Each structure stands twice: as structure tokens, then as C-alpha cells.
Amino acid sequence: MPARVADKLLYLLAAGILLLQLAACSEAPEGSESNTSGSVYRHSMDGAPRSLDPAQASSIYANMLVVNLYDTLYRYKYLARPYQLAPNLAEALPQVSSDGLIYTIRIRPGVYFVDDPAFPGSKGRVVTAEDFVYSLKRHFDPATRAQGAWLWQNRIVGLDQWKEDGSDYDREVPGLRALDEHTVQIQLISPFPQLTHTLAQGFSAIVPREAVQHYGREFPIHPVGSGPYQLEGFNSSSAVLLRNTKFRQQPFSLEEEGYDPETQSYAGLEHLEGKPPPFTDRVEVEFVAEDAARWNAFISGETDFIKVPVTQFDQVLSARDPPVLTAEMAEQFQLAANLESGFVHTDFNMDDRRIGYHPNPDQDARNKALRCAIIKAFDWQKRNEVFYYGIGKVFPGIIPPVSIEYDPAQNSGFNDRDLAGAKKLLRDSGWHAGNLPELEYGFPSSVTERQMFEQLRSFLADIDYPAEKIRPLTFATYGDYARAYLNREVMLTTIGWTMDYPDAENTMQLFYGPNSSPGSNSANYNNPEFNRLYRASATMPPSPMRTSMYRSMNRILLEDCVTISGIARTLILLWNRDLAMLPDRSFVGGFFFRFVDTGTGAAGSSKNEASRQ
């Protein structure tokens, strides 16, 4: 029979596959807990960093790793909410002169960089004040391709001029000096109360000059820092961090970290009191952009932590407000439902005469009426329900709920759908289906973004905005989209803004006139009163008066109908019950890795009550 040959071939192959499978099951993979000495925490992230150079740590993902590989002068307290600053490499919070212009910071002595071939004899040396000065200067050296310079631009005396003069590292900057081996002094041009916050960001992490020079262009993949971990491996799908055995021994204090037993006892952290972090020997970070793969890896126990994809919320939660885990999930996992430190908003391009500012006052008023009508037609409840599982927090304007300046009592009428009001506005301003302008809604190509566009189109259909006049403007990548809106080519731009520090100044600057595109004011909004208030409040330390000014600015913005805003997403974080930790994706960010304890889980404590209730 001729078929016999083919059949034999098939049987042979099947037997081969079976043998391979048996052999596969006989050896545990490297890196699995069974053959890795010491404790391992396996973290998953929904994106990957491309560079581990602090000067390029602009993404959440890069920042997460950078603050573990390097030291920053300050960090955020692990447990305190609202977020509070704490000294990290600095000995204490800065001494600030009475005029708020001079900051003096003492660095802890005896802190060492990790051993690396970049140093003589490959032995890491002591971290000094000069290293901090050097690290900040790098942001103003064009060769670094730094992404954090905006934090200190026009803030520090002489730093911008230093760049103008050619970025010569051997030239001193008057406002950025090492007074001695362990003392830094920063002199500001004008008060900048958020300065200390900027020194808690990955951007300000301290790098040794020798390593930058030794590795040259490849420095971003050869981190040499003094943080709690050092890099063992890094590629496009994972990073492995090992405990820095030379990391300073500072005992963990629940009180100093802002521990609240009422709300945080479920995490089982008490036994860590007095022990020096990091508590885990090895951190494996998996970069998994695909929701399904990330979820599968978590549910099969390959990772210990996940930011749950919205598509899995149904499976994970038995109640939404507040989010509660299903009984089955609660047996295995812990839950934290954190509001993001930012918000999603859709801005009108005020530079576009079809919808924004117009030299003719009548047309200008009509454009404003049109924007206001669109805002009134926007159905936040539906947006929240469809895209954020109904657990996002809708709020009016640009002071997100995570910010201390947020006003929970503020009239949310701005976010209530008012179709009759919207139609009246259009009618009164002479708009009708025939003369309404074509709206161009820009977004980077993705199914979700497309669905959001279609939903907006359906909202506007309810005020008789012709569907054919609302056009999608799709871009292949986020970079293309950014190029378009930074060049003021997009009429409606949707942006998710993550705050850099817990101070609403960071969101106010998004609408400050001089920050117009290519700056972060992608709405190109320019209101003299808003600008005046911003300038006045920008130099003020936190106070009731400053909060009141922020809220006034928020109201101006709402009344000018510049942005459809906003919603802060609720992040559902799950982690293995055997771990003692409280994860954070916000300002604490990667700083929490050092406090993760895999040895003594919290499974036996009363912790799970919180997530079950």
C-alpha cells in the first residue's frame, strides 16, 4: 500500500513529538523558583523600557527600573497617602532659604556605586555631590538626548547658559554646585516649590561620569548605580535585577513610611519592621504588552503581580464600588484598586480657527458655543461604563482626584450630559447641520481608540452633528500622532497624562500659554487670566491660597470649553497572597520593589478581609 510510507512517517513524527514533550517535562527552567537561590519577586509590566539611562527615563516602565538601579536624592514614602516625600540618598529634606531660592542638600556618606569595569580596578567608588551635579548637567547636554530637561529648564541659575555655552562639564554652573564631597547646593532663578519632587524622579537619578564615558552610546543598557538592585540581564521581553549587596543598611520603619494599620494591615507588613530593605534577592520584570499573555502568565503563577487588563475585570471582581475580588480570586490573590495619578482628556486645538480662537469676535464666540455644545453632548457615564468598566472617576476639569488640590465638592454639572442645553447652544449661535465644521479626531491606530472615536461620533449624533462631518485621523504609531499634534495639525487630541509629581501645578502647566505646542499645552490654550494665575501660583508653596488659585484656573478652563475632561482610571492591581507588599504604579512607582517581601507572605493575616468586604 502506497499510503503505508506516509503513515509510517506520520507515526514516527508523532512519536518524536511525544518523546520531546517527555524530555521537556523532566527539567525545570532556569530562573524558576525551584532552581534559583534566594527569594524572587516576579513583576509584570504592560510595556517595555527601551533605555535604562536616567536621563531618558520618561516612561513609567523605564522609571520603574531606573529608581531601583540608581539612587535619587528623594523618594515617596512607601505607604503614606496622600503621597509624601522622604529622603533617599539625601540625609534629610532640603534646607531651603527663606526666599525659597537656595536649596542645600546633604548626601549620605559611605554610599557606593556597584562594582563595574568602568571604575579603576572594577571597584565601585563613593557617591558624591559632584555626581549629582554631573547627572543634572547631562540633561542639558544635547549629546545625551535627555528627556527630563524641561523639569529644570529656566529654573536653575546658569544651567541654561551652560548649555548655550557648549555643555562643558568642567565648567561650573553657578546655581548647581557641590559645596563639599557630600553637600549639594541648588540656586533657583525664582521659587520653584516643586523642586524636591523633581529630585524624586528617575530623571534625577545619580550616575557616575566614568560609566557614561566608559560605555558611551551603550550606557543606557549598562546601568551603573547605587540603588537597591543591580542589573543582571535586560532585553526586550524582561529584565532581571539582583540585590545590590553594598546597598546601605537602613532599617524599615512602618511609622516613617506612613503606615496606616486601619487600611493597610491586610498587606502583612508588620514583620518587616526594623529590617533593612531590599527584602528580596532577585526581581524579575516581565514586559508583556499583550493583555491575554500577561493574564495567562499571572494566572499560571509565572508572575506575582499584574495590572489587570480591563477585559478581565469581569472575571476578577464581584463588585465594582468599591472593587471587591471574587471569592475564588481572593483565595489566591490580594487586591489594590488605585486611582491613577493622572487623567484622560480630549483637547480642542485652539489654534484651529474652525473650532478654536478666531480673529473675528463673533466667530470666536460661535466657536466657543460649538465647543461647549460638544462637551455637553459628551456622555461620561457611557464612556466610563464601556471603556473603564464603570470604575473610573469622572471629574470636572484638570485637577485629578489623586491630587491634594482636588475639590470633591466641585460641581460636577460640567460633566453631566445636557443634550437640550447643547442643542440650544448650537441653535442660538447659528450652527446647524449644514454649516457645522468638519471635526477631525486624531488617534494612534488601535481597536480601542477607534471604538472611542465611534462612541464620540454617536454622542454627537444625538445633537444632530452629521456623522460624515466627524472624521477619524489615524496614525500608525504614537510617535506619528505626537508629531501631528505637536505640530498643531490635529483638531481633537486625546491624551492620557500621568502626573510627574503630586501637585496640580503639573496639570495646570498643560494649559499655560507659553507651553503651547510643541510644549505640553497641546490645546494651544492661551488665556491671559489663566496665565497670570499660573505664574503667580507657580512660585507659591502649598497653601490654601494656592489651592484656591488652582481651582479658579480650573473653572476658567471649564468655562472656556477647551477640553473634554476628564476621567481618572481605576487600576486594579493583583498580587500573589504569599507576598507581603503594597504595589503602586503612581508616584511611589518602582520604589516599592525594595519593600517586597517574598519570604513571609501575608496570607495568614486579616488582610483579605479588606478585599472581600
Place this chain on the structure above:
Amino acid sequence: MKPLLRKLLQGLLLILGVTLISFLLMVWFGPDQTYTLIGKNASAEQIEQIHQQLGYDQPFFKRYLDYLASLATLDLGTSNASGEQVKKILMRTVPVSLALMIPGFILGNLLGIALGLSAASHHGQWRDRLISGLSVGGMSISFLVVIIAFQVLLSTPYGLDLFPVRGWQVSGFGSYLQYVTVPTLALVFVTLGYNTRFYRAVFIEESGKDHIRTARAYGASHTEILWKHVLKNSMVPIVTRVMFSIPLVVISGSLLIESYFGIPGIGLATFEAITSGDQPVLKAVVGLTAVAFVAIQVLSEMLYRLLDPRVS
């Protein structure tokens, strides 16, 4: 030798054509990496600075000639995203992709040949119809669905939970098999339909030729006909298909697999380079793929002569 030289010359023209068109696409339609490299609140001057650093301000043909020179000297530059030398990226990722794809590639083709032979030898009967039907069914299922289904079925508590969901922590043959099995099965599942249909068609065509009929008339056994006449005389199309699949398997074929299984191979690196507009990496991958195609074309030409004396 002459035809080989002609092939080589054609190959050089092909490389020029591919590199020129791909470079044109990168420059005119690819993402502008400037906007992923700038920070918040960048000034127009800072944007211009990055633009210049990336060489975007240079004339098109100068950039193209630099590209050709970099390919010729194998000085492929550094990634604009990570600063890593492109050569090192390739040396780090290509072996991973090969280790990942080769088992699936070999199995997919061998099974395809076996099933194709089986179907061809029962041409028109239920077995042929069954194999053809299953092949079409397999071809109709999206690769993405197959990957997720295999992940769920073989690697999670929802299924058998036998293999790792993702990763590539390979330390020996056993761990290699652990990580490669599910991607391989997914790859085999997806390619099997295409391979089987192709090989079946080749074998059926060969089976209907005069020399097979003559062999049958002379009383040759079915086994002899299948091995000695059908399979042997089908080697030219088989070799063509296998050889020309190699560059695609190494680069684009592994893109989805590497992405979903978290395997740090060249497919993932290429995908990231495409989405971020990392031109040094992209240029190297496209250029070297074109070179690989030409090399394979020449190699195939040599193999044809070896397999079929009629090829002159």
C-alpha cells in the same frame, strides 16, 4: 558557472532594489523617531537638534548611500532607542529566533510532506478529502487565535498547565524544550495547512505524469513509486519552498510568536524598531534579509542541479 554568476548579478540588483524601496518607505512613511525621543515641553530648537542627530536633515541619497556602505562594511551603527550596537542586537537575537523557529519549521514541513503524500496517494478518497478539509480549516484560523488557544490549553490552569506561558530562560536541552514546545506546536498548527495543500498539489501533479504511469505499467510497487519517483521528482519545488521560507521564518514569521511568548528574538526587535522608527535596526534587518534571499537563491540554484540533472 555562468547561470550562477547571472543569479549573483540579479541578486545584487535585487538587494539594491529592496534596500532602495524599503529605505524610501522608512523615510517617507515610517515613524519619525524624533517625537519618541523628545521629552515633555520640548522646544522647536530641541526637536530640530534631535532631528539632526538622527540624520533626518541629510539629503535622501546621501542617507541611502551611507546605508549601502554600512551594509557593505557590516558597520551597522547603533540603535537610536537603546544605544546598543545593531550588530550586537543581531548576534543576541538571531540565535534565539533560530532556536525558536527551526523545530516548528522542520516539523511543519515534514508533517506537510507526509500528509501531502498520504493525501496524494489516496487522491479523491475520504482520506484525501479529510486531509484537505482539515488543511483548509487550519489555514482559516488566525495565528493569534492559535497562539492564545495553545497558551490557554497547554500552559494555564484553565488547561493542562504543562509548559511555561512565556519567557526564554534556557539553560539546557530540557528547559529549551519546555520553552519551545508550545510556540512550536502553534507554528506547526498554523503552517501545516499551507504546507500540506502545497505538497499535496505537487505530489498529485507528479503522480499523474507519464513516467509514473510507465513505472506502474512495468509493475513497480507503490512504495517504490512514491519514494523513488514521486518524492524524488518533487524535490525541486520542495527545496524551493523550504529555502525561500527560511529568511521569512527567521524574521517575520517569529514576530507574533516572540511577542506573545515573550521571547527576545529578532522578530520582537524588528517589531519594536518598526513601531518606534528605529531606522538603524530596521535598515540592518531589511538589508540582511535581502542578502539572505540572494544567498539562498544562489544556493537553491546549486541544489537544483544536484537534485535534477535536467536543470542546466
